[in-house]
Amino acid sequence: MKESIKSVLQKLEKRSKLEKLENIEINQEDRMLAITKETGIFYNILLKAIKAKRILEIGTSVGYSTLWFADAMQKNQGKIVTIEQNPSKISRARANFEEASVANQIKVIEGKAIQILEQISESIKSGKKKQFDFAFLDADKEQNFEYFDLILPIVRVGGIIATDNILYPEKFRPLMKKYVEYIKTKPNVQTITLDLGNGEQITIKT
Numbered sequence: 001m002k003e004s005i006k007s008v009l010q011k012l013e014k015r016s017k018l019e020k021l022e023n024i025e026i027n028q029e030d031r032m033l034a035i036t037k038e039t040g041i042f043y044n045i046l047l048k049a050i051k052a053k054r055i056l057e058i059g060t061s062v063g064y065s066t067l068w069f070a071d072a073m074q075k076n077q078g079k080i081v082t083i084e085q086n087p088s089k090i091s092r093a094r095a096n097f098e099e100a101s102v103a104n105q106i107k108v109i110e111g112k113a114i115q116i117l118e119q120i121s122e123s124i125k126s127g128k129k130k131q132f133d134f135a136f137l138d139a140d141k142e143q144n145f146e147y148f149d150l151i152l153p154i155v156r157v158g159g160i161i162a163t164d165n166i167l168y169p170e171k172f173r174p175l176m177k178k179y180v181e182y183i184k185t186k187p188n189v190q191t192i193t194l195d196l197g198n199g200e201q202i203t204i205k206t
């Protein structure tokens with residue numbers, strides 16, 4: 001792993017631990033709410049295995065998950081598009097990407113994910129942009145259904161749509177159960193829930 005990425009990931013892991021222990025006072029909207037380290041390692045391996053070159057992320061926060069994705073694409077210099085609505089988190093994410101020396105691989109788009117996804121979808125359907133190899137859903141959980149429907153056509157066959165928080169926090173479980181059932185109604189997908197970190201839904205477009 002590139003040293004500059006490793007050191008930013010370690011800094012963010014310390015911060016995340018403090019937030020979880022509630023040892024620091026912080027507003028809910030400023031919390032990192034990041035994936036776990038094990039989840040980061042898992043996606044890092046998966047992205048290397050599928051030789052991902054184009055990644056779409058919904059919910060950047062301060063860029064912890066994005067850095068794990070960027071690390072997996074150091075050899076092929078693949079690109080990430082990541083969407084976030086909170087401007088102060090975007091500033092923190094951009095500073096982290098600079099510090100990790102991966103800013104040139106990452107395009108952060110500020111705004112509401114649905115509207116941005118509709119624009120991205122248009123540019124792929126009109127042939128201006130290529131489909132994604134991997135998409136990661138980690139923003140407002142209620143909208144996952146709409147995100148999935150917009151993302152499925154813009155991921156390549158053999159590409160993966162992953163979703164965080166399938167099992168934890170437990171308050172999301174009833175909603176996530178419906179979401180998983182919803183995915184299973186779709187043709188040409190295969191899907192599995194992994195009991196890893198907060199619970200990851202891994203769906204391949206077949």
Ligand SMILES: C[S@@+](CC[C@H](N)C(=O)[O-])C[C@H]1O[C@@H](n2cnc3c(N)ncnc32)[C@H](O)[C@@H]1O
Nearest residue numbers: 033034035059061064065084085112113139140
């Ligand atoms: C769980 S955090 C993302 C954590 C990040 N993926 C990581 O693991 O490091 C969810 C983020 O989604 C953002 N978000 C929530 N709803 C959104 C929306 N409708 N459009 C864009 N961003 C949104 C929040 O501001 C928050 O930073």
